[in-house]
Amino acid sequence: EKGGYEHFMMKEIHEQPAAVRDTLSPRIKDGRIELSEISLDEETIRSVRRLYIIGCGSAYHVGVAARYVFESLARLPVEVDVASEFRYRNPVLEENSLAIIISQSGETADSLAALRECHARGVPTLGIVNVVGSSIAREADAVLYTWAGPEIAVATTKAYSTQLAAIYLLATEFGRVRGTLDEEQYARLVEELEALPGKIEKTLSDKERIQWFASKYAAAKDAFFIGRGLDYAVALEGSLKFKEISYIHSEAFAAGEMKHGPISLVEKGTLVVGVLTQPDLYEKTISNMVEAKSRGAFLMGLTTYGNYNIEDTAGFTVYVPRTDPHFATSLSVIPLQLLAYYVSCAKGLDVDKPRNLAKSVTVE
Numbered sequence: 419e420k421g422g423y424e425h426f427m428m429k430e431i432h433e434q435p436a437a438v439r440d441t442l443s444p445r446i447k448d449g450r451i452e453l454s455e456i457s458l459d460e461e462t463i464r465s466v467r468r469l470y471i472i473g474c475g476s477a478y479h480v481g482v483a484a485r486y487v488f489e490s491l492a493r494l495p496v497e498v499d500v501a502s503e504f505r506y507r508n509p510v511l512e513e514n515s516l517a518i519i520i521s522q523s524g525e526t527a528d529s530l531a532a533l534r535e536c537h538a539r540g541v542p543t544l545g546i547v548n549v550v551g552s553s554i555a556r557e558a559d560a561v562l563y564t565w566a567g568p569e570i571a572v573a574t575t576k577a578y579s580t581q582l583a584a585i586y587l588l589a590t591e592f593g594r595v596r597g598t599l600d601e602e603q604y605a606r607l608v609e610e611l612e613a614l615p616g617k618i619e620k621t622l623s624d625k626e627r628i629q630w631f632a633s634k635y636a637a638a639k640d641a642f643f644i645g646r647g648l649d650y651a652v653a654l655e656g657s658l659k660f661k662e663i664s665y666i667h668s669e670a671f672a673a674g675e676m677k678h679g680p681i682s683l684v685e686k687g688t689l690v691v692g693v694l695t696q697p698d699l700y701e702k703t704i705s706n707m708v709e710a711k712s713r714g715a716f717l718m719g720l721t722t723y724g725n726y727n728i729e730d731t732a733g734f735t736v737y738v739p740r741t742d743p744h745f746a747t748s749l750s751v752i753p754l755q756l757l758a759y760y761v762s763c764a765k766g767l768d769v770d771k772p773r774n775l776a777k778s779v780t781v782e
């Protein structure tokens with residue numbers, strides 16, 4: 419049942435190229451995105467004034483990435499919130515807005531309650547859901563299914579990746595319809611989307627080096643994940659994965675926030691993982707990494723092939739293939755999943771069923 423792997427998590431990590439392909443390819447025909455299944459006609463897409471994106475845990479982290487992607491590609495204002503906050507904060511919801519509820523299980527209590535709150539206030543909802551026929555899938559006005567297949571490991575990997583893919587489809591299509599992307603940009607983005615599964619596959623081939631590095635850091639007390647923009651979004655996910663299954667205290671910070679407090683936590687040997695896939699933010703994040711290093715941090719860099727000067731700063735570097743920067747999260751998340759996985763294994767922990775956690779959180 420584990421397909422020859424020792425754990426479901428590793429099996430699911432390896433299923434990502436296929437899961438992302440299965441999510442993207444039925445919705446791309448002859449170089450064009452085809453989303454008629456969600457009955458969002460072009461007029462509705464043009465009239466949307468604001469998006470609310472809601473989820474819990476990793477689904478929320480997809481939302482954080484989605485904010486950058488939608489704002490950049492479709493110039494659409496986006497609010498992202500964790501469901502347990504959204505439902506109780508008496509939010510001011512604009513007319514002509516759309517709520518996107520992201521959930522693997524479709525049964526997360528707070529996410530379902532947030533969806534109902536949207537309906538009670540007259541905001542239409544779109545679910546990005548993996549489990550067919552689940553509560554959120556049934557109650558949402560429209561559903562864009564992720565085709566990740568059953569996910570068993572508590573720490574999500576392939577569901578997260580397919581949720582990102584669903585967001586890319588939507589944001590690229592919104593950009594075309596709203597006129598913020600011209601035909602050439604649109605065609606190039608669609609091409610990049612089609613190339614993503616292959617690039618995820620390639621990223622997975624760097625496993626052994628990460629395993630070696632993980633065995634060295636298995637005894638660490640703390641780890642910090644930093645990045646800017648989409649690299650911050652993936653830092654959040656990398657840090658959650660890490661703490662969930664390795665039981666090492668970890669946090670993610672927007673790199674620019676380091677000097678506003680968190681850097682006081684850096685001691686000799688503290689692991690700081692810097693993510694740098696966004697070309698316009700590269701130098702900025704490097705300078706935050708240098709600051710941490712000068713206070714004793716050990717730096718792991720995660721960047722795109724070609725950025726080899728990072729080796730002047732980082733003690734250990736992992737490279738991912740080049741793609742459009744909007745989609746880089748799909749690649750940078752892979753080494754972070756592997757890092758968490760291998761640290762958990764090195765510590766002999768229960769990778770698939772970490773303590774205190776459940777696969778789906780159906781109580782508040």
Ligand code: M6R
Binds near residue numbers: 476
């Ligand atoms: O089923 P959902 O996507 O609604 O679940 C949301 C979170 O509980 C989930 O992403 C959780 O954070 C994972 N264990 C993360 O690996």
